[in-house]
Amino acid sequence: MTTSTEQIASEKAAVDLMRGYLAADPEAIAAAAAAGAVCPTTAAYMRQQASGLLTEAVLADLGFSPYRRAMV
Known part of the structure; x- marks a missing residue:
């Protein structure tokens, strides 16, 4: 698999x-x-990756909120 720019x-x-x-x-x-x-491809992939990052964070910490800092 190749990685594109x-x-x-x-x-x-x-x-x-x-x-x-x-x-x-x-x-x-x-x-x-x-x-x-x-570009549209980059924007779509970014949204997909951000969604995956958010899902992983929520699964790791059920108290996760994007409105408060993760680390103090």
Whole structure:
């Protein structure tokens, strides 16, 4: 399996997006969303990856909330 430049960019944007949500940083969220919206394929893959990251976090910690920091 080969890894495309779009896939790498979207995975990075998904992680940055989740990091922005966890830090409650609207500027980071906007920057990650803009980076992931470069093309439709990248945006779709970023949403898929962000959804997977969120699902894994919720399964690991049922008290997880994107509105509060994960670490204090």
